[in-house]
Amino acid sequence: MSEFxxxxxxxxxxxxxxxxxxxxxxxxxxxxxxxxxxxxxSADPDIAAVIVYxxxxxxxAGADIKEMQRMTYTDMVDRAPVIQDCFxxxxxxxxxTVAAINGYALGAGCELALxxxxxxxxxxxxxxQPEILLxxxxxxxxxxxxxxxIGAAKAKDLVFTGRMVDAQEALAIGLVDEVVEPEEVYxxxxxxxxxxxxxxxxxxxxxxxxxxxxxETDLETGLAIEAMQFAGVFATRDREIGMTSFVExxxxxxxxxxx
Numbered sequence: 001m002s003e004f005x006x007x008x009x010x011x012x013x014x015x016x017x018x019x020x021x022x023x024x025x026x027x028x029x030x031x032x033x034x035x036x037x038x039x040x041x042s043a044d045p046d047i048a049a050v051i052v053y054x055x056x057x058x059x060x061a062g063a064d065i066k067e068m069q070r071m072t073y074t075d076m077v078d079r080a081p082v083i084q085d086c087f088x089x090x091x092x093x094x095x096x097t098v099a100a101i102n103g104y105a106l107g108a109g110c111e112l113a114l115x116x117x118x119x120x121x122x123x124x125x126x127x128x129q130p131e132i133l134l135x136x137x138x139x140x141x142x143x144x145x146x147x148x149x150i151g152a153a154k155a156k157d158l159v160f161t162g163r164m165v166d167a168q169e170a171l172a173i174g175l176v177d178e179v180v181e182p183e184e185v186y187x188x189x190x191x192x193x194x195x196x197x198x199x200x201x202x203x204x205x206x207x208x209x210x211x212x213x214x215x216e217t218d219l220e221t222g223l224a225i226e227a228m229q230f231a232g233v234f235a236t237r238d239r240e241i242g243m244t245s246f247v248e249x250x251x252x253x254x255x256x257x258x259x
Contacts, residue, residue, distance in 0.1 A: 002033030023061035035086030049193035060109030100189035200238035
């Protein structure tokens with residue numbers, strides 16, 4: 001994979017750990033490794049949820065600008081779709097995902113966090129899309145995922161100005177879902193997803209796909225996607241377990257098997 005990205009698994013939760021000193025710049029090597037890690041955890045049936053984590057100091061301060069500075073237009077014509085494929089692999093992990101954000105999540109770092117279902121940030125974290133300050137625009141999903149999350153006007157404010165927001169503003173505008181003390185970020189991220197470890201894996205997968213695909217289309221098409229996913233989970237063992245448990249024991253007592 002890469003010396004700068006590794007997958008650590010404990011208790012059914014995988015952590016995609018970015019570790020490239022000092023600020024976790026997302027070079028081409030790191031981008032490719034993140035995509036590979038995402039595909040790895042997606043395919044592992046023993047993994048129920050995923051944390052994307054840059055460590056105790058910084059999530060990711062952006063792309064490797066020195067590396068990009070040398071790239072030409074034709075270089076980026078070839079590379080831009082690959083960057084998006086790497087990040088798309090994170091967005092398409094068919095399991096609950098959470099970004100655990102310490103320090104900076106800027107540029108491509110913020111775009112990586114946007115690929116997750118949830119975002120937990122340290123109280124001193126800073127997030128933003130500062131690409132405009134370099135004379136470019138976000139290229140790994142920032143112009144698309146950010147407005148879908150926080151609305152067009154707020155997204156344009158961040159993208160047009162390149163300004164950073166602190167954790168409290170990020171929480172207020174919906175860019176992050178929880179703010180905790182810096183030393184609690186990873187633990188809070190684990191708490192957020194550990195509830196899914198013994199959950200109905202295929203129902204969770206179906207719910208995520210229905211929501212994510214439905215957001216990309218009109219209501220009627222979205223409802224058709226939902227109906228297809230809803231019918232599909234009736235083929236799972238967990239559906240039998242869940243409904244039998246409800247009838248015999250009441251709600252919330254099912255012991256799912258993840259199949």
